[in-house]
Amino acid sequence: MRDYSIRVASPDDIDSARALMLDTVYRDFGTGYVPRWHADIIDPATAYLAPARHTLLVAVDPADGAVVATAALDSRGPAHPPNPRRLADRFPSGETAQLRRVYVRPEHRRRGLARRLVEELLAFAAADGGYRSVYLHTDPAVPGAEPFWRSLGKVVHDEREDLGGGNHVVHFEIPMGR
Template sequence: MTVTDNRRAAAPGASPYTIRAATPADVAGARRVMLDTLYREFDYGYVPQWHHDIVDIHATYLDDPRHLLLVAVHEGEVVGTTGIRSAGPAHPPHPRWLADRYPSGSTAQLVRVYVDPAHRRHGLARTMVRQACAFVADTPGYARIYLHTNVKVEGSGAFWRSLADEVFDARATGEHGPGVETVHFEIPMPARTPVTAEG
């Protein structure tokens, strides 16, 4: 599947944002958005066993054809990210039954759905998630789309419940430690893009 830019400004009054697959030139900007989110909103900052992909964005997302990193760009600056990795939830810290339900390889895990606070309320996260899910549907070998999120972040619980089905509320388990309120979700697999004679 070719990830399309469906928000490029084409006329006066059109959106000033472009959403597209990341290129090597976007890596530094994407990393900035990710780290700013971890430190300013999640409080716990960079944790190597959770966030190793942020260090090597190129190898994780750009070099693997089954992975994807989308970026939202405004006036040449990366202001949002959304990733897909072929990995399920790890056990531990997550429950064994959850890891069994979402095995690596056939599970597309949605990750790093972050938007710079100055650029929120423009539908960027929702658009990136939909494009990422379309990529999954068109990529052979994926059976499910999974994610987990820290619903302590304002608005995140309502946002994900508008797009996904809740699978497991792990807040009572404290699986990620104090200050992290994890809830696991599954997004229904969208229909695959029809193949036409033009390609």
Template sequence: MTISPIAYDVQVHEYSIRVAGPDDLDSARAVMLDTVYRDFGTGYVPRWHGDIIDLHSAYVAPVRHALLVAVDERDEVVATGALDSRGPAHPPNPRWLAERYPSGETAQLRRIYVRSEHRRRGLARRMVAALLDFVAADGGYRCVYLHTDPAVPGAEDFWRSQGVAVCDEREESGQRVVHFEIPMPVTSSPVVVM
């Protein structure tokens, strides 16, 4: 018997959110790379974005990780959302933050990206809800964490609407990073696949 919280496919207006399959990985990677180049202005930085290159190893293969995509009516990937079981590392993050959110117990939300022409339609909010369903079904996480670049338009306000800022590195170290804790979802019964 295995526990599989990945039986997720929901319609949102003209979009469908699903667990990424092998045919979705290249398109998901394109959404992510476009975001780091256009929205972040950093371009691809291996130490920050290495997971984007090997999405399968980072999010698909590990049992407690997930990669979701939102597709439009043409089945084109227009948004991504991922989670893994790694807490924030020290360094570069403050030691107390790494201790508060240890790997294995922390579900870290990552790569919640929506193509600009598909924003303001609730996709990011639905992606977060779907990932929180995954967290609840897993049953082994004790907290949900993420960090964001507040210089990206709308990012800080969006995450403040989802959770609580626990560390603003602009105030502490001058870095462009805000760390958030998202409320744990209510634990649901896991989906059992035999």
């Protein structure tokens, strides 16, 4: 097993992190880049490195120094729309640590990287002291995503159960201080 290093992204990691994120939205999500959903991918430095309460982590392959996984956290709760109003009310911006961009290159999956990255994000949120909840949403069509998040948190809303299916997104809360 490789001994991946996990660290806070530096400005030198931004191009590699962006490439990994873009590859993921094209390959796994099938949507490609959608500006209203993915603006943080184009400018991750502004989204995650500049604000004090935000962070972007990368996992680096020791064999070649390549960024093989990302995970981010910001202080924005789910916006309404497109998310249901009750979620925006339950997870307000400023009090909610939202997990984002937990992506692992396919050839590096099933090695515990996503779980390690999430644990680091949860420690960051706890150390901040201002977050009262941890929220995320996922596309259940992405292989392995829904079972992974179910292993860490609880479903607070499944849009597939909404009349018309909503956006087919599953929303989760992960307990603080896991």
